[in-house]
Amino acid sequence: MEKNKKIVVGNMKMNLTSKEISTYLKFVNKKITSRRVVICPTSIYVPYFVNQNYFVGLQNIYSEEKGAYTGEISPKQAYSMGISFVIVGHSERRTLFKESDTLIHNKVKAALENHLNVILCIGETEEERSLLKTDVVIKRQIKSALKGLDSAMISKVILAYEPIWSIGTGVIPKKKDIEKTIDYIKGLVFQEFLVEDIPVLYGGSVNEKNIEKLNTIPNVSGFLVGGASTDPEKFLKIIEVAVGR
Numbered sequence: 171m172e173k174n175k176k177i178v179v180g181n182m183k184m185n186l187t188s189k190e191i192s193t194y195l196k197f198v199n200k201k202i203t204s205r206r207v208v209i210c211p212t213s214i215y216v217p218y219f220v221n222q223n224y225f226v227g228l229q230n231i232y233s234e235e236k237g238a239y240t241g242e243i244s245p246k247q248a249y250s251m252g253i254s255f256v257i258v259g260h261s262e263r264r265t266l267f268k269e270s271d272t273l274i275h276n277k278v279k280a281a282l283e284n285h286l287n288v289i290l291c292i293g294e295t296e297e298e299r300s301l302l303k304t305d306v307v308i309k310r311q312i313k314s315a316l317k318g319l320d321s322a323m324i325s326k327v328i329l330a331y332e333p334i335w336s337i338g339t340g341v342i343p344k345k346k347d348i349e350k351t352i353d354y355i356k357g358l359v360f361q362e363f364l365v366e367d368i369p370v371l372y373g374g375s376v377n378e379k380n381i382e383k384l385n386t387i388p389n390v391s392g393f394l395v396g397g398a399s400t401d402p403e404k405f406l407k408i409i410e411v412a413v414g415r
C-alpha cells in the first residue's frame with residue numbers, strides 16, 4: 171500500500187448471516203473499488219470477499235503454522251486464500267479471550283513471516299485513561315508486540331489506536347487527544363524500532379456522521395471501523411470521506 175494516503179479497515183466482527191452477506195456484497199463489490207480499503211468479514215465468509223478491488227483481512231490468526239489447533243487458522247492458510255491483512259490484538263480478543271501480550275507478539279511475528287500485513291490494535295481502558303496511564307499502557311503493548319522484529323518487518327505493520335472505552339459506545343475522545351496519542355505512538359516506534367512515521371489508524375465509534383470531523387486530525391492515517399462497516403451505505407460514506415472514490 172502507498173504511504174501517505176488514508177486507509178479504511180472494516181472489522182465486521184461476528185455479524186450478518188449468509189443471506190445478509192450476499193446483499194452486503196452486491197452493494198460493496200460494485201461501489202468499493204479502492205485498494206486503500208481492507209474488509210475483515212467473519213472468517214467463514216472470506217471466500218465470498220476475495221478477488222475484488224479492495225483487500226481482505228482476517229479478524230484474528232493463530233501463531234502456529236499447522237497442526238492440532240482445533241478451530242484456529244494459520245497465517246500460511248490465510249495467505250493461501252488470498253488474504254493480505256490480519257487484525258491482531260483487538261481489545262475483544264485481549265479481554266474476552268484472554269490473549270496475553272506474549273501470544274499477541276507470537277501472532278504478529280507468525281503473520282509477518284507468512285507475508286501478511288498486520289493491523290495491530292492498541293489502546294487503554296477507561297480506568298487506565300482516568301489514571302493517566304494511556305501512554306504507559308500503549309508503550310507496553312507496542313514494545314511487547316513488536317519485540318525483536320526488524321524494521322523491514324515492522325514496515326508491514328499498521329497500528330490502530332482504539333481507546334477501549336470508545337469501542338461500540340458512541341463516545342469519542344477529543345480530536346486533540348487522538349492527535350496527541352498518535353504523535354506519542356509514532357515517536358515511540360521511531361525511538362524503539364527506528365521506523366519513521368508508522369501508519370496509525372484511529373478506531374472507536376467511527377461512523378458516517380463523525381467521519382468528516384475525525385478526518386481532519388492531521389496525523390491520523392485512517393480508520394478502523396467496527397459497527398458501521400456492517401452497513402454498506404454507512405461504510406461507503408466513511409470511505410468516500412477518508413479515501414475518496
Ligand code: PEP
Pocket residue numbers: 181332336337338339373374375376394395396397398
Ligand atoms: C472495533 O471494534 O475495532 C471498533 C472500532 O468498533 P466500533 O467502530 O463499533 O466502535
